[in-house]
Amino acid sequence: MTTEPTRVCGMGMVGSFGTTPAELFARVAAGCPRLTPVVVRRAGAASELPIHAADLSRLLEFVPKRNIRRIDRLSGLSLLAAHLALQDAGVTLVPERTGLVLATGYGASRSTAEFLDSIIDGTDLGASPTAFAGSVHCSAASQVSIGLGIRGPTLTVTQFELSCGEALRVACRWLASGRVDTVLAGAADEVSDTVASCWQRLTEGLLPPTPAAPAPGEGAAFLVLQRAGAAGPPVPGIGAIATGAAWAPAADWRPATVVLGDDRLPCQRSLYQQALPAGVSSICLTPFYGVFPASQMLDVAAVLAAWRADAMELPPGWRRPPATALGDGAAQPAAACLKFDLDGRYSLVQPAFC
Amino acid sequence: MDSATEALFGPRLLPTPPRRFRSDYAGSYPAFELPPTCAALLTPRPNAALPALSRTAQMALAAARQALADAGYEPAALRGRRIGVCVGTTVGNSTNFENFHRDSRLTDPPLDPVWQYRRGNPASVIAREFGWDGPCMTVSNACAAGGDAIAQATEWLRQGACDLALAGGADELSRITYLGFIALLISDREPCRPFDAQRAGLNLGEGAAMLLLQRPGNAGLVPRRWRGQVLGYGTASDAHHVTAPHPEGRGLRVAIQAALDDAGLTRDELAFVKAHGTGTVDNERVESQVLGDLLPGVPFFSLKGMIGHTLGASGAVEAALALACLERGRIPASAGFREASPGMLAGPQSLACDTQRGAALAQSLAFGGTNTVLALARADYDD
Numbered sequence: 001m002t003t004e005p006t007r008v009c010g011m012g013m014v015g016s017f018g019t020t021p022a023e024l025f026a027r028v029a030a031g032c033p034r035l036t037p038v039v040v041r042r043a044g045a046a047s048e049l050p051i052h053a054a055d056l057s058r059l060l061e062f063v064p065k066r067n068i069r070r071i072d073r074l075s076g077l078s079l080l081a082a083h084l085a086l087q088d089a090g091v092t093l094v095p096e097r098t099g100l101v102l103a104t105g106y107g108a109s110r111s112t113a114e115f116l117d118s119i120i121d122g123t124d125l126g127a128s129p130t131a132f133a134g135s136v137h138c139s140a141a142s143q144v145s146i147g148l149g150i151r152g153p154t155l156t157v158t159q160f161e162l163s164c165g166e167a168l169r170v171a172c173r174w175l176a177s178g179r180v181d182t183v184l185a186g187a188a189d190e191v192s193d194t195v196a197s198c199w200q201r202l203t204e205g206l207l208p209p210t211p212a213a214p215a216p217g218e219g220a221a222f223l224v225l226q227r228a229g230a231a232g233p234p235v236p237g238i239g240a241i242a243t244g245a246a247w248a249p250a251a252d253w254r255p256a257t258v259v260l261g262d263d264r265l266p267c268q269r270s271l272y273q274q275a276l277p278a279g280v281s282s283i284c285l286t287p288f289y290g291v292f293p294a295s296q297m298l299d300v301a302a303v304l305a306a307w308r309a310d311a312m313e314l315p316p317g318w319r320r321p322p323a324t325a326l327g328d329g330a331a332q333p334a335a336a337c338l339k340f341d342l343d344g345r346y347s348l349v350q351p352a353f354c
Numbered sequence: 355m356d357s358a359t360e361a362l363f364g365p366r367l368l369p370t371p372p373r374r375f376r377s378d379y380a381g382s383y384p385a386f387e388l389p390p391t392c393a394a395l396l397t398p399r400p401n402a403a404l405p406a407l408s409r410t411a412q413m414a415l416a417a418a419r420q421a422l423a424d425a426g427y428e429p430a431a432l433r434g435r436r437i438g439v440c441v442g443t444t445v446g447n448s449t450n451f452e453n454f455h456r457d458s459r460l461t462d463p464p465l466d467p468v469w470q471y472r473r474g475n476p477a478s479v480i481a482r483e484f485g486w487d488g489p490c491m492t493v494s495n496a497c498a499a500g501g502d503a504i505a506q507a508t509e510w511l512r513q514g515a516c517d518l519a520l521a522g523g524a525d526e527l528s529r530i531t532y533l534g535f536i537a538l539l540i541s542d543r544e545p546c547r548p549f550d551a552q553r554a555g556l557n558l559g560e561g562a563a564m565l566l567l568q569r570p571g572n573a574g575l576v577p578r579r580w581r582g583q584v585l586g587y588g589t590a591s592d593a594h595h596v597t598a599p600h601p602e603g604r605g606l607r608v609a610i611q612a613a614l615d616d617a618g619l620t621r622d623e624l625a626f627v628k629a630h631g632t633g634t635v636d637n638e639r640v641e642s643q644v645l646g647d648l649l650p651g652v653p654f655f656s657l658k659g660m661i662g663h664t665l666g667a668s669g670a671v672e673a674a675l676a677l678a679c680l681e682r683g684r685i686p687a688s689a690g691f692r693e694a695s696p697g698m699l700a701g702p703q704s705l706a707c708d709t710q711r712g713a714a715l716a717q718s719l720a721f722g723g724t725n726t727v728l729a730l731a732r733a734d735y736d737d
């Protein structure tokens with residue numbers, strides 16, 4: 001377990017629910033996710049698939065329209081969430097003392113497909129250089145660093161469902177090492193035609209044909225992290241992070257709030273059903289932003305947003321803990337966000353007051 | 355490792371037309387593919403219950419096994435210890451399923467490529483193979499990924515996240531990246547000429563390297579021999595352009611100084627700088643300027659004239675070779691270089707020579723503007 005208390009001074013999120021925690025919690029409270037049908041073309045035929053599609057129109061608040069045209073969707077998701085996080089934090093970045101770490105499961109799959117199309121539809125000589133440059137996994141992080149002028153360390157982490165825990169750990173370690181004073185730590189994934197068609201094929205016949213069934217999603221969330229200082233009242237932050245091969249919590253492990261990143265897929269049901277000790281209940285937000293590998297950051301951001309003094313009304317089952325400073329003898333974590341990958345490896349992020 | 359290092363001081367290795375795929379281009383853009391003799395090192399399916407591994411993952415696993423063997427550590431003896439795995443890659447994470455993408459337009463082709471991708475994350479493959487439960491991370495920082503992986507693992511050890519860490523990079527020669535770099539007009543139809551006045555682009559390569567990192571006196575383990583040291587690192591972003599470096603090397607300058615500071619090294623202690631040196635006009639213009647400004651008189655060279663640009667693996671492959679050169683006390687010539695560009699502040703090493711100094715820098719510049727510099731030293735180097 002890595003315990004590197006780090007405070008979160010801002011957060012931004014983008015998903016099918018909107019671009020604010022209030023919008024997310026409103027949908028959770030109403031039990032009403034927002035799904036958008038997209039056309040999936042397979043084997044020469046077309047069909048509809050509901051997905052959790054994000055709305056990027058607010059990107060215009062931060063990026064000139066002429067520049068948005070040149071930005072791929074994954075970069076757009078990342079930029080919007082990063083801008084919202086900085087706006088929320090209200091901090092002034094020192095470019096050389098700011099780091100950026102981005103977690104993504106699939107990377108820029110739309111740009112990759114666009115590049116493949118340029119070869120398949122023409123000849124090798126028609127390969128699109130723009131699409132190729134955009135298909136590089138770190139292109140979204142580079143767009144964020146360019147857009148926000150971040151000149152410290154920059155890293156893209158790709159570990160599927162474990163990406164967010166590892167990305168947050170990178171951020172906490174950079175801060176602990178003193179290399180930077182602020183880190184924008186985020187995660188993003190997009191739905192592309194490739195993702196949608198593979199989803200449809202992999203889940204055919206396995207999921208109930210109801211609006212509540214799992215659906216692929218896209219989204220992004222960013223946190224603005226700084227070292228936990230000794231002075232001042234405790235603020236929401238990251239208390240501990242752990243990843244590992246086999247999840248085995250102690251029988252007396254009882255966080256006040258547990259958010260499970262349960263994608264509700266048949267192949268992982270048993271992992272999540274057996275994840276918690278007896279008597280520990282959990283919340284799941286994936287029905288309200290969809291299934292994508294890098295979604296754990298949304299869970300973490302949602303918990304932190306719910307803890308703020310000025311937070312909106314919380315959905316049923318959410319509890320706002322007292323502002324207890326880390327290390328004052330609290331017996332249990334205030335919250336835990338848990339996600340598994342296909343191998344059963346886990347990523348655990350425990351928000352805390354720091 | 356030994357044969358690869360020996361080759362750096364022999365006749366120049368030359369790229370050849372790709373053997374494993376074809377393209378529509380008349381003639382070819384040559385590349386450095388693994389020789390057929392390396393096929394025996396690759397294991398397509400180490401676990402019969404899981405999909406076959408990609409070539410990238412196979413190379414990563416082969417390099418991991420070599421690293422353990424070189425240290426004299428039996429995998430079984432390492433079970434139960436906290437061992438981290440950090441791998442840099444580019445192709446290893448991409449969804450470049452060309453045939454699947456094409457076939458999907460008319461049919462539902464087998465999902466094998468999807469499952470291979472989904473279960474083939476390079477760091478996860480290694481951790482799963484050896485049953486390790488420490489930090490596990492794949493870094494996708496383009497051409498700096500391998501160096502960044504080593505930097506991350508260094509930080510893990512410093513902060514006590516694990517007892518040992520296997521860190522490096524792997525990337526296969528892929529038809530998609532091959533076509534992509536040609537489309538960007540930065541591939542050379544001839545053997546590349548890093549830092550040369552007539553340089554016209556890069557040659558792609560493929561490969562993998564893993565460093566087994568350990569703090570001396572830690573974990574009750576002593577390797578057969580210590581191969582070198584990672585004294586520190588520096589990393590900084592240009593925040594300038596998605597593919598081109600900052601024209602004044604803004605991020606590289608910061609990264610070099612940060613690496614020196616982190617390692618406690620001065621310019622006078624450096625035997626050489628292992629440059630990024632891709633053979634492209636922009637990269638070498640920036641690198642030579644920065645090295646001439648910050649480290650005048652320190653020899654530097656590119657290895658890509660001998661092994662090609664191994665993309666996400668390059669930061670690790672070239673760091674490993676740099677360590678091997680320090681171990682031997684020899685600086686290789688920068689293959690492909692004949693004449694410096696007018697105005698270039700400094701030219702690379704044109705002839706191999708001996709060195710008594712025990713430290714070096716190994717730097718990588720990536721698409722997206724990441725600059726990562728590792729500070730390396732001989733095993734017995736003590737400043």
